[in-house]
Amino acid sequence: SQQGEEDPQALSIQEGENATMNCSYKTSINNLQWYRQNSGRGLVHLILIRSNEREKHSGRLRVTLDTSKKSSSLLITASRAADTASYFCATDRGGGNKLTFGTGTQLKVEL
């Protein structure tokens, strides 16, 4: 079963705009990860944020984590057409056993 949900399910923006995706989850976690998937192919790891961290940056990506609300957000700044993909959050409860994925957000960046 899915751990939680992502919001929105789909997002369409113009190149240069910022894109924000939200993820909610249900249980306590060790860390939360964001992945990108192009056209139903493999997942690309974007960023990992630990439960004791509140914000993390990587290039044009900014991730926040609010463990009290069991939610996370991914911000992509100055989006490009190449950012068009599906984005998934995944939670790791620790023990190195498995990831539990959300339902994904489909992002379309138009020229």
Next chain:
Amino acid sequence: DAGVTQSPTHLIKTRGQQVTLRCSPKSGHDTVSWYQQALGQGPQFIFQYYEEEERQRGNFPDRFSGHQFPNYSSELNVNALLLGDSALYLCASSLANPIYGYTFGSGTRLTVV
């Protein structure tokens, strides 16, 4: 540095048949996990192998089985295929304690007809 390699890329099988999917982990990784991703859904955890043993299993029937070899590569076997087994099967490798996350392969697209 080779990432995770999965084979085959695509596969078409008939209901009732058996299938074997293969995965070679990223160099330096010793743990392999398998996920099933139905169309329009997030990946679902099938099982994970470490030191040639199944370490944890998701909610999948016994028709799904696996193996890990001494070189850390892994196979996923599915018996008595059902139409509902049609999906993208993803392999992910990591360290035993995946503090840096997982590396996914490009997947095997299985179609059951």
